[in-house]
Amino acid sequence: MIAFLRSPRGRWFVLAGLWVVVIVLGIGGFIQQGREAGLHRSGLDTVYLTLQLATLDYDGSAGDMNWRLQIGRFVVPLMAASTVLITASIVFAGELNLLRIGRSSGHTVVAGLGDVGKRLASAFADAGERVVVVDPDQSLVAAATSGDDRLRGLVGDPTDPGTLARVRVDRARRLVVAGPEDARNVRAASAAATLAAGPTRGRPALRCAVQLTDAELASLMRATDLDSAGGMRLSYFSLHERAARSLLSENPPFTGAGDHPMVIGLGRLGRSLVVALGQQWAHQHRHRRAPLTLVDPYAGGRWAELTQRHPALAEVFEPELIDVDLAWPSADGVGALATLLAERPPSWVAVVVDDEPLALANAVFLHQRLPEGRVPVVVRMGSGAGLGTLLESVGGGTARAFPGVSVFPFLDRTCTVESVDGGIREQLAESVHEDYLAALPDGGTGTGLQRPWADLDDDERDLSRRRVDGIVGDLAALGCELVPLRRWGAPAVTLTDDETALLAEREHQRWYDDRSAAGWTYAATRDDAARTNPLLVPWADLAPAVQQTNLDAARALQPMLARAGFEIARASAGPAVS
The missing domain is CATH 3.40.50.720 (NAD(P)-binding Rossmann-like Domain)
Incomplete structure (x- = not known):
C-alpha cells in the first residue's frame, strides 16, 4: 500500500480523491450557508460557488463561512499547489531524468532489457549499485523503471556511441550488455571501448560484461578476461553454460x-x-x-x-x-x-x-x-x-x-x-568447488563445504579462489597459460613428470602457507578444534603415499580445467622445467 501511494499513479489517485472531498464539502457548505441565510439558490448556483472555491476565486461575500467552507478554503490552496507540482514533475520528468543520468558516476549501466537484462538490473540494484538502464524499446524501459526508484532509464540504441555517452559510460563502474542478439551485444561493447579509451582521470577501468547466447562462442572469448587491460576490461558470459553447471x-x-x-x-x-x-x-x-x-x-x-x-x-x-x-x-x-x-x-x-x-x-x-x-x-x-x-x-x-x-x-x-561480475577467476573458483562436489562418494551434498556454491559464505568460497590463484601461478612457473577449451577430447599439452612434480609441490606449499596463516600447526594427529595437522611439513618430509596423492591431483588438473572450459597451452616464451 505504501509503495502504491509513493508511485505517480498512486499520488494521482490520492489527489483526485481529495478534490472529490473538497467538492463535496463545498457543495454541502454552500447548501448549509444558503439555508441559514434564507437564500434560495438553484443547484447551478451552488455548483458555480463551489467552482469559485476550487479555483481560489471565492471572496466569501455570499454569506457566513461555516465549518465545511472553512476547511475547503484552507485545503484548496494546498491541493492546487500539489496539482501544479505533480503536473510539472510529469512535464519535466524526462529532463530531470536526463539531468540525473548526466551527473552519474561510478554507476552500473545495463544495456538490453529483455528478461535477462531486466533481472540483472534489479539484481545490481538489490546489491546497492546505482543502475542506469538503456534499450531502444520505450515500453521495456518504462516497464523496468516503473515503480522502482532505484533505476534510471534512457530510450536509445546501446550500439550508438552517442547513447552510451548520454548514460555516462565513460564515468561508469560497469557496463553489462545483455541483449538477445550476440552481434549487437558485441557492437555495443565495441562502442563502449571507444568511449573508455578517452581520458580516465585516475578512474578504474570500465568493467564490461557481454552476454553471448552461443555458449561455444562465449567459451572461446572468455580468455580475454585473463589479459584484458587499458580503459576497459572486457569479459563474456553465457547463461546457458553456467546454468548447466548449476x-x-x-x-x-x-x-x-x-x-x-x-x-x-x-x-x-x-x-x-x-x-x-x-x-x-x-x-x-x-x-x-x-x-x-x-x-x-x-x-x-x-x-x-x-x-x-x-x-x-x-x-x-x-x-x-x-x-x-x-x-x-x-x-x-x-x-x-x-x-x-x-x-x-x-x-x-x-x-x-x-x-x-x-x-x-x-x-x-x-x-x-x-x-x-x-x-x-x-x-x-x-x-x-x-x-x-x-x-x-x-x-x-x-x-x-x-x-x-x-x-x-x-x-x-x-x-x-x-x-x-565475478570474472574468469570467480568462474574457475566455482568450477573447482563443483568439481569437489562431483567427486564426493555419494555424488550429493550435505553440510560444511559439501554444499552448492550458492549456499557458501564468502570465507568458504575463498578456499576455492585461492586454489585458482595457485593454479594460475603454478602454470606461469611452467611457462604455460590458460586458454579457452576449443574441443574437449582433442589432444592437449602433455606435462612432463618433472612439471607434474613441480605442480604438486607448489600446490602443497600453497596449502601449507594457507593453513599456517590461519593458525594451524604441526602435530602427529589431526585435531580440527586445536588446528593441528600431521601434513604441515615441507614437501620433502611428506610420506611417499601422501606425495603420490598430490601427484595424482596434479595429473587431474587438466581434466578439471576442461570441465571449467579451459585448457593449458605453452606460452610463446617463459620458463620451462627440464
Whole structure:
C-alpha cells in the first residue's frame, strides 16, 4: 500500500480523491450557508460557488463561512499547489531524468532489457549499485523503471556511441550488455571501448560484461578476461553454460550403478548440459561409457554437431537418439520414447526445452510413465514462480503434487551479480568447488563445504579462489597459460613428470602457507578444534603415499580445467622445467 501511494499513479489517485472531498464539502457548505441565510439558490448556483472555491476565486461575500467552507478554503490552496507540482514533475520528468543520468558516476549501466537484462538490473540494484538502464524499446524501459526508484532509464540504441555517452559510460563502474542478439551485444561493447579509451582521470577501468547466447562462442572469448587491460576490461558470459553447471550441482545425475541420464531438448541449454554431463561422467568413471538418451526434433544432427566440437563425448556416452518434436509428435517418435521408458528407463531426466508449458507437460508425462518418486525429473522454468508453482505442495501441505519432479529456475540461478561480475577467476573458483562436489562418494551434498556454491559464505568460497590463484601461478612457473577449451577430447599439452612434480609441490606449499596463516600447526594427529595437522611439513618430509596423492591431483588438473572450459597451452616464451 505504501509503495502504491509513493508511485505517480498512486499520488494521482490520492489527489483526485481529495478534490472529490473538497467538492463535496463545498457543495454541502454552500447548501448549509444558503439555508441559514434564507437564500434560495438553484443547484447551478451552488455548483458555480463551489467552482469559485476550487479555483481560489471565492471572496466569501455570499454569506457566513461555516465549518465545511472553512476547511475547503484552507485545503484548496494546498491541493492546487500539489496539482501544479505533480503536473510539472510529469512535464519535466524526462529532463530531470536526463539531468540525473548526466551527473552519474561510478554507476552500473545495463544495456538490453529483455528478461535477462531486466533481472540483472534489479539484481545490481538489490546489491546497492546505482543502475542506469538503456534499450531502444520505450515500453521495456518504462516497464523496468516503473515503480522502482532505484533505476534510471534512457530510450536509445546501446550500439550508438552517442547513447552510451548520454548514460555516462565513460564515468561508469560497469557496463553489462545483455541483449538477445550476440552481434549487437558485441557492437555495443565495441562502442563502449571507444568511449573508455578517452581520458580516465585516475578512474578504474570500465568493467564490461557481454552476454553471448552461443555458449561455444562465449567459451572461446572468455580468455580475454585473463589479459584484458587499458580503459576497459572486457569479459563474456553465457547463461546457458553456467546454468548447466548449476543444474548438475543442485541435481546430481550420477548416483551409482545403473546411471542412465536423459536430456529432453537440445537447445542452447540442452547442448551445454550434455557436455557438462560428459565431463562429469569422465571425471568419475574413467574408461567407462554410460548410456545417454537424447530427445529432440533433431537429436541425430545435434549429437553429430556436439561430437564434432567435443570428440570426447563419443568416448564417454553410448547415445540413444530419439528424433521427436514434442510439440507435434509423430507416432514413430512417441512409440520409440514409450518403448525406451518401458524397457530401458532412465535414472535421471532433465527437461530443458525453452517452451515452459511444453516442458511442464512433458515432466508430468514422464512422472506418470516412470516409477513414481524414484527417478528424479528436473524441468527448466524461467523462475521458481509462475508455472513452476504447479509442482509444489498440494493445498499448502507437505505432500507434493508430483513427487520426484523439481524445478530448475533458469533466470533465478543465472541472472545474478556473480554471474557477470565475478570474472574468469570467480568462474574457475566455482568450477573447482563443483568439481569437489562431483567427486564426493555419494555424488550429493550435505553440510560444511559439501554444499552448492550458492549456499557458501564468502570465507568458504575463498578456499576455492585461492586454489585458482595457485593454479594460475603454478602454470606461469611452467611457462604455460590458460586458454579457452576449443574441443574437449582433442589432444592437449602433455606435462612432463618433472612439471607434474613441480605442480604438486607448489600446490602443497600453497596449502601449507594457507593453513599456517590461519593458525594451524604441526602435530602427529589431526585435531580440527586445536588446528593441528600431521601434513604441515615441507614437501620433502611428506610420506611417499601422501606425495603420490598430490601427484595424482596434479595429473587431474587438466581434466578439471576442461570441465571449467579451459585448457593449458605453452606460452610463446617463459620458463620451462627440464
